[in-house]
Amino acid sequence: MDNNLILFTTSKLKKLLKKRPGESKFGEHIRTLNDISNIYEDLKTLDVEYVILGLPEDVGVFANYGNTGTSAAWDATIKVLLNIQNNAFTHADKVLILGHLNFEKVLEKLSKLDQNKAKDIEKARKLVSKIDAEVSNCIYQIVKAGKKPIIVGGGHNNAYGNIKGASLALNTRINVVNFDAHSDFRKEEGRHSGNGFKYAYSEGFLKKYFIFGLHENYTSMDIFKTLDENKNLDYTTFEAMKIRKKPPLQGEMLRALNHISENYFGIEIDCDAIQNIPSSAMTPSGFSVEETRQFVSYFGKDEKATYLHICEAAPTPETETQVGKLITYLITDFIRAHANRNHSV
Template identity: 25%
Template sequence: MYREAQEDLWTGRLDSETDERHFRHFQTVNFDNLNDTDDTAKRNGVGMLGYAVDYGVKLNKGRIGAKEGPDAIRKAFASLPMVGSTEVTDYGNVEHEDDRPLEETQQEYANLVSKSIKRHKQTFLLGGGHDIAYAQYLGVRDAYPDKSIGVINIDAHFDTRKEEGSTSGTSFRQILEQDDNADYFVLGIQQSSNTQGLFDYADEQGVSYVFVDELYHQVSPPIKDKLERYIHDHDVIMFTICMDVVDSAFAPGVSAAAVLGLHPHIVLDLAKRIVPSDKVSTISIAETNPTYDVDSRTAKLTANFFHHFIK
């Protein structure tokens, strides 16, 4: 179910009402409804659309609570200082009703993602469970029906489980098995978080992956080169981050907390090699779970990731 943006979430410290050098995002945010018209005229800045859904996490036997993630991220993002003149248009959230198949909610979200892609150079997608990735893919494919899609995921998990329907752990298998013109590159994989069967499936499908321990201290030149080649070889890049790739010392509020995870600066270092590409029209961040957060640490980190991406 689509719900329009809640303006009361956008508050923050007011340093000036007239000097734009001291403005924060809550002072410049725009609000719009993606279903008002079929208008696809380009807007300034970036779009923002929440996926307030954790039913897929429940189906995947994870800790529920991520449906509160999008609004928690907005609250943290609202008070951050403006970056240049880039504005944000908040399009609200899609929510899930438990008596409805998850796939219907994902398709509804995908339709809105596709509309936002046509309006904005980039759209920020706020999760919610990582089943947002399959919905994101459906929207990207709708917007680019004939393009090759390179899916880049920063994650501790492959999320290629085999299930009857969608869950937060199936998105990338669904993409691979229904689209011959898409493939998958995941960075941050933990040996302890994936069964041998998932590694075997990745190898069979030609999935590119980088282990977490290859990224602890820096993004090495070979990994940078691999990323650059991957981006070069695809028409469109679908970029997604699962917050459980970040060590739980920095991101305790997730659906599956990580030990021996990545430090946030490594995630940013990877992202700055992806986000600036004109091929990246959507960026999703999944699994921010306020129920298990400490001092809003995870929501603030997610908000800061988006803040850096605007730069």
């Protein structure tokens, strides 16, 4: 494993944990690793099901001319997640917090680039390719060890690394459902947050792809044409479900599940799709937090659900706690849905 992985240590845990008498916190029951030398073997032998990984970067967003800030989501989340209650609903003992990939050097290079210069955008896109390699390597090890990665933060460029890593570990092309206002299936013009799924598809890691909640105002005719002409690609628009109310949300979730569930699949959640959530392309019109949570729960309970990725949230110091709470809800909804498949809790 590359030394860019910073393990989440017990000392970091102690610093962030806010214990209270008479209460048992999530962070008191999660597992951590002490050693980076053989992550695959360590994960394989541990009795955990979910491995949480942070991707604090916004290089892919910058390279797509977006607003940066997605690098802050990981820290915002971990502070909240550790301090929720541990109880029969939260399953903390099945969770390992692995840590985060350290992109400080890449972000330092990024800070010297100018989004208005074509050459700098090209440089940023090369940096995204380096991030791809790190992410896919890490996801590969987690999935190969038989665990489910929960990936937090960064831009949607990281969908590529998630898909590639999972596909190589499972030795098959995987499917994906993407809860998103945008297709992220734009042309291969150098890597950025708007073409991760296109690269994954072209390179043979992604087989079937369903985009849930595309915004009609922000999807080009070319993209619609591409999606309409390929039977492996399907979508439903936000306006069809929520504005025209045809077809209903639940029916479209079932249709999406039918499209992807004959094989292992990833769940991608882009916070741009949730109304008024601080993100790289914040929207005044989007899904509610409850609808987003229902979506994660619905797909998370399927046995073929392989990973969860929550991306594009861009918290400010003022919104850090709210964003941390949102992502924590989505993480625990996924764990609950999966853990409760055979239980009544």
